[in-house]
Amino acid sequence: MATYTPPIRDMQFVMHELLGVTDALKAMPPHAEIDADTLNAVLEEGGKFAAEVTFPLNASGDEQGCTLDKTTHEVTAPKGFKAAYAQYVEGGWPALSCDPAYGGQGLPIVLNQCLYEMLNSANQAWTMYPGLTHGAYEALHTHGTDEQKRTYLPKLTSGHWTGTMCLTEPHCGTDLGLLRSKAEPQADGSYRITGSKIFISSGEHDLAENIVHLVLARLPDAPQGSKGISLFVVPKFLVQPDGSLGARNPIWCTGLEHKMGIHGNATAQISLDGAVGTLVGEPHKGLAAMFVMMNAARLGVGMQSLGLTEVAYQNAVAYAKDRIQMRSLSGPKAPDKPADPIIVHPDVRKMLLTARAYAEGGRALSLYCALLIDRELSHPDEAVRRDAADQVALLTPIVKAFLTDNAWLATSHCLQVYGGHGYIREWGMEQYVRDARINMIYEGTNTIQSLDLLGRKVLADNGAKLKKFGQLIVDFVEEEGVVEAMQEFVNPLADLGDKVTKLTSELGMKAFGNADEVGGAAVDYLRVVGHLVFAYFFARSAKVALEKQGTGDPFYTAKLATARFYFAKLLPETASLIRTARSGVQPLLAMDEALF
Template structure:
């Protein structure tokens, strides 16, 4: 059976030894009282919830799936899910980083992100039920009216209600400018919304008394395309002025998607038949509010794949230590046994180390990005807030796309370690592979993320955001360049930084001639940038580990070993990616369509 142990030691290393998160937070009035002990205590209890409450129902939930009653349109999640959610709410977990004004605990986003990594390791499908509420909360917190905030945010904060994002329609995926759902204004200031939505995660379930649907729709006089989209909050049950529930709103689950993975999450086809809602934000400016949800979700999806990478790695290591198969090529390593454990074989080590490196690099990037969000929201210096917001914008597509690509690679490797047993459900590994695959698709496919990074975040401001991040790398390289022990880390980091600068300029020049050159290079370009970011954080982690390697704590030796593996075996991928970027558009487009 699968197992999971929360990686508290590595989280604490990144939080307290590499990023010094508590010191960074203390300059903000919002977090002036935060301390290391609080971080560690919350994460320890959060790890217990993930490993002891939701992890044991992950495999069974995947096998059981969700059940739709087509008569009532009600959906029942797998056995144990509702009870686990009740425990989650009773523990105060939904309110962890929410605004105290609405009943939240006001703890840092960086702490909440670590908690969500563990939740996703424990049970991604379950975690999506409360996880989707974060996007709804953020959109309402940023763009809701005072009345909407007063009515809805306390219920989302407590976990008494959950939220969804109803964006996609049957005829359009990412291209939301094509959506057809209509919103008719009413005399009382509400709107009656009619249309159909698909792929709505956690769209219907019985774990809470009400579900708040954030729905994109068009007003009757809306302009065509993305400039004519408005956002509405549409509750499953209408809400009286005193906050009590009224009659059922006509927004129903018409069907459940039959999916490759995340079986235990209800991915719904939703039908709105004149459902009553209120507008969030301004008319025809729904995309502004929607992107608050989407960016929160994109970071959340990165955490999903990080969680899967970690739990898959842990289980593959345990299997590799136990499974006997063949002898090492250099001679028996376990002569007292009929064969050696497969962890002695170099390629098994390579697969395990790949997963480990992608987990540790992803954890550092995720916590760093969460800390930037904390600073963007609460730092007393406006210039710092702006700088952090720009860096979050730059890193968000990398968190989403690079980390989910890596999650797919890592879980596939870990399944391979199991051999034939990896293909069997009861071992748990094939579920991680299936669950990981969706993370590359939803909340904007990884190609969309790549276009966003290269087209908007880099070329869109003539490389200003990228240059600022590159300056951080250059300063680190200069500081550590005099250390002989750091040469193996800073030299390849500096070299890749120079190559990214040159590659960006080259693609930009081509794009002036033909904008399709951006589309030809974007996916490989994002992966190069992802490696640049990971290399920066691995170099920073190696610096700390070198300083403490003689303390007697084997953790630091393992960290250095992982960093060296990353630089030796994974970072060189960038050479091929840079070549394919430079190959440009022609090899992709010269085939006549009729010959496909």
Template structure:
């Protein structure tokens, strides 16, 4: 069975040495009292919960899956999931990053995201139950009425109730403008909602007394397309005025999807048969309200992918040190054994270092975005909030798509390290591969994220936000330009920064002639942009490691080796990506569709 050890040392390095998070957070009124000891204590305890409670039920949960009773429409998650959730509530973990007004602890987003990385490493399927709840909390906190907040937020904060987001339908996939679910006013401020939803993660289970569904639907005479969508809160059980649970709402699980991975999470088909709900936000502005939850989910998917990359790497590295097979080409490295440990072979090391670099780069980016989100939410300066919000918007599709693409690569490499044993369920590593694959697809496919990045976040404002991030890179390059020891990192960083600027301009010019050029280049472009961001953080981490490499702490030596590997073996991928992005639309569209 696979093991998991929380990477506390690297988390602390990113928070305290790379980002100076405590100093940054202390500038925010909501976090003026935060300190290093608090952060480290929470990380340590969260790590224990992840490794000791969740990790042991991950493999068994994958094998058992969820069970639907079609007569009652009730779903039972795998053995141990409900008990683990009770421990999660008892530990106060759901409240970590929530508003104290509703019973939350008010700790930074940064710390909550770090917790979720560990939970995802230990058991992604289980973690999706509280993860979706936190997204529902955020949407209602931002757009709910006072009555809705009073009714739902304390229960979501405590974890006594969980939440979902009911978006897509069988016929529409990502194109939510096609949805057909209807909402009819009942005359008392509530609505009767009828329709079918699919792919609803954590859509039904028995771990809590109530499930709070956030449902997209159309009001009568609503405009066609995405401009005619409204958002409603629809509880599984209606809530009485005194907060007690009332009668069952007709919102039922009619089926569970038979999936490639995340078997322990109930991915439900949901039927709403006149279920009663209340409007969240403004009529026909549901997507605006739901985007709070969707953006949180996209950052969460990046975190899921980071978690799987980390745990796959840990287990593959341990296996490679223990598994003996063949001799090194340069001669025996373990002459006392009948064969050498496979970690001596260069390509095994390449696979392991790829996973390690993608984990460490992903952690730096994810934590940076979480800290920036804290500024967007809590800064006392309106200009700082706006600038931080813009940067989070720019980096969110990179977090979601680049880190999840990397997780698919990394977990596949880690399975390969195991050889044939990796293909066997008992090893656990094949589950990481299967679980990681969905992360490239849901919460907006990675192609959708690429279009969002290039079309909406960059070209629509002539690259203004990208240029601001580029100035941070340029400032670091200028600062370290005369540092001889940093040239192996600074030169390629400066080079990729220049190339992204030129590529952006070139695609923008083509798009003026034909907008489909954006679609042709977007996926390659996002991956290039992702590497640029990773290169920036790896260069900054290398600077710290160089300054402390003689401290006697092997952590810094390993960090330096990992950074060198990233620049030598992974960043050069951008050369081929830039070339394919520049090849444009015609190689994709010239062939008549009848020939496919």
């Protein structure tokens, strides 16, 4: 019953009108020749794939889930997933932003990010199969040996093989320093790995010929804790020197989790019984190597939630226009009907606009961030690359945590728009809520993201990275502050910027006295900074919309209305967050553990 229309127009707005992507790409040699038409054509085709191929499998995939044959340890994905994946591979989509040296198309990350938003709107569970693959590709591309690259990258690029990240064990998720899986060196330079992993997304399935597991384990001489973890690549089927598949490696799916959502993705318990692997990167430095994959994955999780926010919004709007119930408090708006469509009711609009603003703000931020990654990877000037990397480091936890928390709010609001029907499976809304819930947890819980932001990204360098981003805001405020029509946007932005500066130094001082103060304020702090970033992009969007309003294109009218809504109804959350962030950790620590 659900519908999905790829938001091509808003993606084009962000890419071409807000970020000037093609100009930015001109400075990056590998992308210098890309024009807007190419980008737009890929958007159209990608949107078509998402809407026509994977979206129709979303509800049925949720209903069926994955099945494990306990004898063969083989997993069957929901009906249609395999064929859709074959079509995805056939269309060359896995290769979109991969290295041409391994068969990739070498298109920019910012475009791939658009594709992933659409794929996640269409079907988050399905999209996790290629999504994890791309993560494995990046880890091997950065840290693999030449032989590993030759062996795995072409197949991961084409999508004929998929990838996983095997980190979590039953007793450790956040705290990987506790992990116990062991790797025994073999005479031939390979390793035999033994251990139990859980929560392995796309861990086993029937979509691809081979599955390339990236596994964290300890070498025999490993130091304790997180500094004694190494990364290994462990294929499901061993790869022969000629590239063909050899023996089945003893890495088995021993169970599938029964989850709240993302039923279409196989969340596997994995047992390694002396599975053969090779070392990726340096011994004992696996966590750092894995973090290449993890950082990409964190942005990917943000895209999952952006996708869910958008599709939930679209469906709730359609329902709110169609469903008639009660009269507007200010008098009938559809006097020819027995009641008004519920979109006339202010609170219904508030719920819809919340989802809309979170989608538009999230899209601007995440594409901005993706373009920074392109710059980090492909700009010839090292200072520019470093600057981009700093901004990516700062923004990654915000994309992950702010967008996923927002999607939880937004999808829940969109469900509420449907009234009782929102609670019924056939309407599809409750699946979006269930699917959205995992995004706040995996790839580092949102608490971990907030500690990463405040502790590692902000306080550890005395706010240097934050100041870099803040300078963009200061410049914008200075430039636009004199434009009367912009004041409604610039003034609250400038005000919030000042408050963030003040709050940051206050928290820095407090943390100096008591490290727990970071943990007490971090979650509130991340949301405040998230709003600052959103306010900046909404103000910039409003500037573009004001300039182009004369074109008569209602797109700009809507963009302005959404920006105004954002400043009036969502940004004020910061008033409370700043208060609670400032009220310190003491109210959290006062109660003795035994009294809980």
